[in-house]
Amino acid sequence: MKSHLPIRPELRDWILSTTRAGHSVEAVLKLMQDTGYDPRQSRSIVATVLNMPISALDAHAQAPKVQGRRTRHPEAPQMTIDGRTIHVALSVESPTLRVLNDLLSHDECVALVKEAKPRLQRALTVDSGGKQQIDARRTSEGMFFGIGESPLIKRIEQRIATLLSIPVDHGEGLQVLHYLPGQQYEPHHDWFDPEQPGFAAITAKGGQRIASLVMYLNTPESGGGTAFPEIGLTVSALRGSAVYFAYDTGDTASLHAGLPVLKGEKWIATKWLRERPFQTSSRG
Ligand SMILES: O=C(O)CCC(=O)C(=O)O
Numbered sequence: 530m531k532s533h534l535p536i537r538p539e540l541r542d543w544i545l546s547t548t549r550a551g552h553s554v555e556a557v558l559k560l561m562q563d564t565g566y567d568p569r570q571s572r573s574i575v576a577t578v579l580n581m582p583i584s585a586l587d588a589h590a591q592a593p594k595v596q597g598r599r600t601r602h603p604e605a606p607q608m609t610i611d612g613r614t615i616h617v618a619l620s621v622e623s624p625t626l627r628v629l630n631d632l633l634s635h636d637e638c639v640a641l642v643k644e645a646k647p648r649l650q651r652a653l654t655v656d657s658g659g660k661q662q663i664d665a666r667r668t669s670e671g672m673f674f675g676i677g678e679s680p681l682i683k684r685i686e687q688r689i690a691t692l693l694s695i696p697v698d699h700g701e702g703l704q705v706l707h708y709l710p711g712q713q714y715e716p717h718h719d720w721f722d723p724e725q726p727g728f729a730a731i732t733a734k735g736g737q738r739i740a741s742l743v744m745y746l747n748t749p750e751s752g753g754g755t756a757f758p759e760i761g762l763t764v765s766a767l768r769g770s771a772v773y774f775a776y777d778t779g780d781t782a783s784l785h786a787g788l789p790v791l792k793g794e795k796w797i798a799t800k801w802l803r804e805r806p807f808q809t810s811s812r813g
């Protein structure tokens with residue numbers, strides 16, 4: 530929504546001349562706020578003067594960008610890691626997203642499900658105070674593997690680390706989720722919201738999340754894709770393939786959802802990556 534308030538001609542001229550002189554939109558917004566303009570009002574005025582959608586300015590006004598390490602985005606058309614060729618079937622630039630085929634073998638998918646199954650519990654989300662909670666938005670069952678807890682986990686973690694050029698210790702433990710018909714994961718971002726009171730506690734170890742890798746361990750009979758509603762994209766859940774996406778804090782384009790399974794079941798393994806080492810020690 531743009532401002533319908535009259536904008537003083539001096540303010541209009543100042544915004545135009547300051548941006549023409551090479552100052553960023555963020556700098557203009559900051560100067561306006563420093564002189565007493567309300568943040569929402571200044572975004573609205575700048576959007577009107579510069580004839581930009583306000584959503585573009587909202588992105589500028591977001592929380593500070595990630596300072597730590599970033600992942601390398603897999604390059605099309607394919608990458609070979611330890612003799613295994615992973616195919617980059619689709620690339621999107623905003624959000625940064627890759628669909629990866631043949632990331633896991635059929636046997637690896639079956640073995641992961643087998644190791645996870647006896648340890649499943651109702652999946653939790655992190656509440657605004659930083660505590661884990663049962664959440665109606667996420668109805669699947671899940672479990673976490675410890676880093677390097679079995680030879681299989683170690684092999685997969687090493688493959689991911691090489692593929693994304695990020696040390697294994699930047700990863701959270703691999704999470705396996707199981708969805709039955711009707712179960713889903715409603716639209717959300719994987720980065721932690723700095724406005725939430727629990728932010729400091731959640732990011733004290735490892736800092737902010739920087740990327741996610743959702744690996745499909747089976748192919749549901751119907752439904753269960755991963756949707757990115759901001760760009761109208763749905764990635765099919767196909768055994769052995771994965772969707773990788775990377776983001777900055779506040780990147781709204783990375784909004785995504787696990788669509789309801791319509792028939793059959795869905796198994797995924799998710800690896801979230803942090804800007805700094807998350808693991809204090811990794812097993813042998
Ligand atoms: O189930 C899916 O397809 C998405 C899972 C997801 O968003 C997550 O684990 O963060």
Ligand SMILES: [Fe+2]
Pocket residue numbers: 717718719741785
């Ligand atoms: Fe997610």
